[in-house]
Structures are given as C-alpha cells and as structure tokens.
Amino acid sequence: GENVEQHPSTLSVQEGDSAVIKCTYSDSASNYFPWYKQELGKRPQLIIDIRSNVGEKKDQRIAVTLNKTAKHFSLHITETQPEDSAVYFCAAQEAGGTSYGKLTFGQGTILTVHP
Amino acid sequence: ETGVTQTPRHLVMGMTNKKSLKCEQHLGHNAMYWYKQSAKKPLELMFVYNFKEQTENNSVPSRFSPECPNSSHLFLHLHTLQPEDSALYLCASSLTLDTQYFGPGTRLTVL
Numbered sequence: 001g002e003n004v005e006q007h008p009s010t011l012s013v014q015e016g017d018s019a020v021i022k023c024t025y026s027d028s029a030s031n032y033f034p035w036y037k038q039e040l041g042k043r044p045q046l047i048i049d050i051r052s053n054v055g056e057k058k059d060q061r062i063a064v065t066l067n068k069t070a071k072h073f074s075l076h077i078t079e080t081q082p083e084d085s086a087v088y089f090c091a092a093q094e095a096g097g098t099s100y101g102k103l104t105f106g107q108g109t110i111l112t113v114h115p
Numbered sequence: 116e117t118g119v120t121q122t123p124r125h126l127v128m129g130m131t132n133k134k135s136l137k138c139e140q141h142l143g144h145n146a147m148y149w150y151k152q153s154a155k156k157p158l159e160l161m162f163v164y165n166f167k168e169q170t171e172n173n174s175v176p177s178r179f180s181p182e183c184p185n186s187s188h189l190f191l192h193l194h195t196l197q198p199e200d201s202a203l204y205l206c207a208s209s210l211t212l213d214t215q216y217f218g219p220g221t222r223l224t225v226l
Contacts, residue, residue, distance in 0.1 A: 089158065102171055
C-alpha cells in the first residue's frame with residue numbers, strides 16, 4: 001500500500017517569512033495530492049490540492065509543487081501570518097484496484113508563526 | 116461549516132458500554148469515510164462507503180461496526196472498547212471518491 005512521509009514535524013517561522021513542508025510517497029500510481037490545515041480543536045480543512053497531470057498550483061499565498069519522477073510534493077506558504085499557525089497534513093490518493101479513493105496521510109507538521 | 120455534521124461531539128464511555136457515533140452530510144456526496152486521529156499519529160482511514168456499499172475496511176477490530184443506511188448518513192457502532200481506542204473520530208464525505216470534506220469529529224474517551 002501507499003506510504004507517505006512528511007517533514008518537518010515542527011516548523012517555527014517569523015511572521016512574513018516563507019514556510020515549506022515536504023512529503024514523499026511510495027506508490028507511483030497515486031494521482032491526487034491534497035493538503036489539509038487543522039487548527040486546534042477543529043476539523044481538517046482542504047487548503048489546496050494537485051493532480052498528477054500538473055507540476056505546480058498556486059492560490060494566493062499558498063502553492064504546491066509535485067515531482068512525479070521523484071515522488072515528492074511540497075507546500076509553500078509565503079508571507080506567513082499568525083493565523084497560518086496550525087497542523088498541516090499532506091495526503092496521497094491511490095488510484096485503481098481495490099484502493100480507489102483511499103487517502104493516506106502524512107504524520108503532520110505543526111507550523112507556528114511568531115508575530 | 117455545516118456540510119458534514121457529527122454527533123455527539125464528545126463521548127465518554129466505559130469498556131462495557133455500547134454507543135454509536137453519527138455522521139450526516141448535506142453536500143450531495145456519494146462516498147463517506149471514518150477516520151481515527153490519535154495524538155502524534157497520522158490520520159488513519161478506518162472504513163470507506165461508496166453508494167452505501169463498504170469498499171474499504173482497513174483491518175479495523177470488530178469492536179468497531181460501521182453502518183451506512185444511505186449516502187447521507189454514516190454510523191459507527193462501538194462496543195467493548197479499550198482505553199487505547201480513545202481518540203478523535205472524524206467522518207468525511209466526497210463526490211465520486213474525490214476531494215474529501217471532514218466533519219468536526221467526536222472526541223471519544225474510553226475509561
């Protein structure tokens with residue numbers, strides 16, 4: 001099955017700096033890669049996603065890049081703000097066979113943005 | 116934030132109790148999921164239902180019993196749980212096994 005590794009486990013930045021979180025996956029058949037943000041005591045919320053036919057996607061201060069050959073994808077947050085502080089999870093979705101629609105999550109990154 | 120709802124939000128139960136968690140989605144989705152979120156662990160997929168049919172059981176112990184009477188409702192029946200089952204149980208839904216949207220979760224404590 002799919003295995004997703006996420007780094008770093010904790011990340012501390014100053015307000016205005018950029019933050020980068022990286023994930024690797026093992027199954028070359030995976031074709032959908034969402035990123036979720038989970039604030040303390042709240043539900044995971046989708047912030048951006050990318051599919052395997054695209055190398056990069058951007059939404060305002062958030063961008064995701066995908067390298068299919070190397071099987072890794074990254075979340076980039078620019079001009080960080082204190083409200084960006086949360087746990088961020090990457091995930092990879094298996095395609096085909098009996099695992100269709102199954103999301104495998106990374107371990108999560110605790111991002112702290114200091115004012 | 117009302118697309119996927121879960122009840123109860125908090126539950127404390129003894130190891131001999133029987134309880135049920137409920138999830139309801141108002142998004143017109145056809146797939147529903149149960150996840151377990153423990154401290155310092157990744158989100159763990161438990162079950163997947165697509166058009167009411169179970170398509171995934173991720174080696175979950177039989178003390179957890181899911182039920183999906185229709186595409187809008189999902190239950191997780193709990194019986195004879197262990198303290199290590201204490202966790203946040205999250206429900207999610209999606210359209211055609213695509214992007215998943217999560218409910219607020221049920222914080223379960225097993226004494």
